[in-house]
Amino acid sequence: MNEAKTGEILLQANKLTRRFGGLVANQDVSVSIARGMIHVLLGPNGAGKSTCINMLSGDLPPSEGTIDFMGRDITGLSAAQRSRVGIGRSYQRTNIFPQFTVLENVRLAAQSRKQQPWRLFSKAMEQKWALEKARACIEEAGLGGRVDWASGVLSHGEQRQLEIAMVLATDAQVLLLDEPLAGMGSDESAKMVELLKRLRTTRGILLVEHDMDAVFAVADVITVMVNGQMLECGPPAQIKASVAVQQAYLGTEDSFHV
Numbered sequence: 001m002n003e004a005k006t007g008e009i010l011l012q013a014n015k016l017t018r019r020f021g022g023l024v025a026n027q028d029v030s031v032s033i034a035r036g037m038i039h040v041l042l043g044p045n046g047a048g049k050s051t052c053i054n055m056l057s058g059d060l061p062p063s064e065g066t067i068d069f070m071g072r073d074i075t076g077l078s079a080a081q082r083s084r085v086g087i088g089r090s091y092q093r094t095n096i097f098p099q100f101t102v103l104e105n106v107r108l109a110a111q112s113r114k115q116q117p118w119r120l121f122s123k124a125m126e127q128k129w130a131l132e133k134a135r136a137c138i139e140e141a142g143l144g145g146r147v148d149w150a151s152g153v154l155s156h157g158e159q160r161q162l163e164i165a166m167v168l169a170t171d172a173q174v175l176l177l178d179e180p181l182a183g184m185g186s187d188e189s190a191k192m193v194e195l196l197k198r199l200r201t202t203r204g205i206l207l208v209e210h211d212m213d214a215v216f217a218v219a220d221v222i223t224v225m226v227n228g229q230m231l232e233c234g235p236p237a238q239i240k241a242s243v244a245v246q247q248a249y250l251g252t253e254d255s256f257h258v
């Protein structure tokens, strides 16, 4: 990470379009994710945010457009291949083994990244490496006091932290986070906001989020999507001042205060 530069573009999506039959869920969407920055995708229900994140993670192939990661065209890579090159994703629904401990869940995530090279090494070395890696990621995600807890007994907020620890264990340079604050109370949200700010220092983050207070607390760049298209992209002050954005939110459930 010595060569890491804040502001360096890690991931660039160029004019992504995705059709489902006759429905255009994303049209000409171009977003970039830079190291040291949090980019938030905002938009009313059905705007196309999940479709966009699914294309970036490799869960959904674009109908048109390309995606570059650190200067390499990765449009044809699967989700698993993208995870191995450094693009990590968390999902809206928690994706953990509840009966396993926090440490076991994160260790498995660490090992998923490195399969081939371990043929050269002993099982014991692999275990030691993965456990050390897992402990470091658990600490970074703020779950240091829960290492040996069964994951299923963690609070909702802690389970989201665990998911982030699992993504970190894959050595992700880019974190794609789908509603990391969903279902959280205000204390848990505040903790997650602080965690996101810490993680941003060495990585690039793109998140989909509906909690406006949190969005404006963490975002460096916001892209507002409506009907599958980019309505506006810019720093939070520009988005807050945009009449078009305010109109897009009129009559929706999400509160949008200026």
Ligand SMILES: Nc1ncnc2c1ncn2[C@@H]1O[C@H](COP(=O)(O)OP(=O)(O)OP(=O)(O)O)[C@@H](O)[C@H]1O
Pocket: 020, 023, 024, 025, 043, 044, 045, 046, 047, 048, 049, 050, 051, 052
């Ligand atoms: N697999 C699919 N097949 C058909 N249509 C889909 C599929 N996935 C999404 N869509 C449609 O694409 C449009 C965009 O959906 P998407 O889930 O990307 O929006 P969103 O902004 O993430 O919404 P939400 O905030 O409710 O999660 C919607 O009209 C949705 O019904």
